[in-house]
Every structure is written in structure tokens, then in C-alpha cells.
Amino acid sequence: MIEMLAHILVLAGLVISALLVFYFRDLMAAALASGFFSFLISLEFYILQAPDVAISQAGIGAGLTTAIFIIAIRGTQRYEEAGK
């Protein structure tokens, strides 16, 4: 029962954070939302009893990918233009 509840919470959080990535105009906030998405995936792996995959997902997906996005935003501009 408690496991089912954790599954539902994590999967709902996945959908919400994936929608937030498209909602934000501030690209730094969008990158952080995508990092939070990866963190929730790693939590889901842990609930499904795959701690090995959870650690590598938390390291590479949530850490390094977000760092690469932030470096790329540093090279361009931070805010998306409102027109398109």
C-alpha cells in the first residue's frame, strides 16, 4: 500500500516536472526542472529495487547533464524570447 502510494507520487511528480520544463521562460529554471526530473527517475529506480542504476542516474542524469545545460546557458542568453 505504502509502496503504491510512493509510486503514484513519484510518477505524478515526473509528469509535473516534465510539463514545467516547457512552461518556464527562464532557461535556468527549465534546466533545474529537467534535473529534478532526472532525480525523480532515480528515486523511481530505487523504489523498483535497482540501487545501482539509481546511483548512476543521480550522478550523470541529475548532476552532469544539468551542469552541461548551465554551461550552455552561460554561453547564450538566459531568457527565452516571448514571441516564438
Next chain:
Amino acid sequence: MMRMSKIVRTCADLMYPFVVIFGWYVIMHGHLTPGGGFQGGAVVATGAALVIVAYSYQEITSMLKKAVLMVQESTGLLLFIGAGLGGMVLGFPFFFNWLANSGSLFGMSVPYGPNPGELNTAGFLPLMNIAVGIEVWGGLTLVILYLLSGLEKGEA
């Protein structure tokens, strides 16, 4: 000369040693707990990425040297292959775990069934974990450092 605010830099300084220590814990206990060389190396590289994102390129190059990271990555791969080749000198096949159950370094034996475990076991699996950990740490840090260096050179 772009860097993040003072709050981010202080938090990165505070978090860095703990992330590195946790990554080394995952590497060293790879044969007892979930994780291993690749996962632990990725965690240590995340700590380095935190510092790289927080500071500017000029400040980073005084902390992390590209040449050191390159040597580190190559050393990891050479150690991994050398651990496999070490058994061939003694007449064993390639990648044979001749240190396990031998009584010497990392050579204690383990009974069958659930037990708490002992750090001094598993033959050369801990050595391979350390080799892969060093390689992944150097490699992933080097990727992010090269991305940042390409950015800063384009501006100048």
C-alpha cells in the same frame, strides 16, 4: 570572467568535500554495497562539476589542471588492463581473479548465505573498482572542463 553569486560559490565550497568523500565510499565499498567504480566516479565528477559551474574559467584552471586529469584518466584505463594482464604472467587466463580466496591482499573467503561482509575480500575486484573510478572521475570532469574552455575562448 563570468561566475555565479557568492551564495552559490559558498555552497559549492561547502558541499564539495562531502560529495567527494561519498563518491570514494561508493568506490571503495563497491564489492559490498550497491554501486561500484562507474557509479562512484560519476558521483565524484558531480562534485567537480559543482565547482566548475560555480566559478569562472580563470579561477577553475588554478584548481583543476587539464594535464593532471588526462594523466588520471589514462592511468585508470592502464591500471584496469594491467590488473587483467597480471594473471597472465603467472599462467592464468586473461581477467582471471587469482587473488580471490588466496589469503593475501583482499584474499579472505566468504561463507555462503547472508552475512555482513568484510572489506578485505573479493580478490582484485576492489583494485578494478578503484581503476574504473579514477578513469570515470578524470574523464567526466575533463568533458565539462573542455566545454567551458571552448565557451571562454570563443568570447575572448
Next chain:
Amino acid sequence: MRRYLSVAVMLILAAFLMFIVTGLTFGNPQYADMDDYFIQNGQEQIATNNIVTTIVFDYRGFDTLGESTVLFTAVIGVAMLFRKFTGGEYDEDE
């Protein structure tokens, strides 16, 4: 019009993926002799409590060697891509 079409395509794709998931069997994997061998003998042969590490680094050591080589090659590719060439000679950095 184009917006509704994209939404419809997304819905059809989602329904197709959900239809595939209903056919999968979670929780009762097929019986295999190899798994039993690893679980029975891995702890005594390699003296390791973590069976996953035993498989990844010892029984399937060549896979890990290939994985390390792939990572090394990828880093070399990134280093070649971001090196700055100035007048035929490469830039000596640090």
C-alpha cells in the same frame, strides 16, 4: 489546425506505448540456468557479497573493458572537438 494535429499524434503515440507496456510481464521473469549459477556459486568463487559487482567485473569483465574504452574514446573526441587551431599550430593551453 496544426496544433490539434500534433496533440492527436501525441495521444496516438502515448496510447501505442501504453498498449506495449500492458503486454510486458513485470515481477515474474523467465527461468534461466545462468542466473541460478551466479547466485549459487558467485559468493564462494569470487568471495564477494555483491553479486552484481561479481558479474560486471569478473564473469563479464570484457564488457567492462569495452565500456571503459568507449568512455576514453568519447573524452578524446570531445578534447579534439574543442581544441582551438591558430594558424596551423595548435594552441598550447596551460
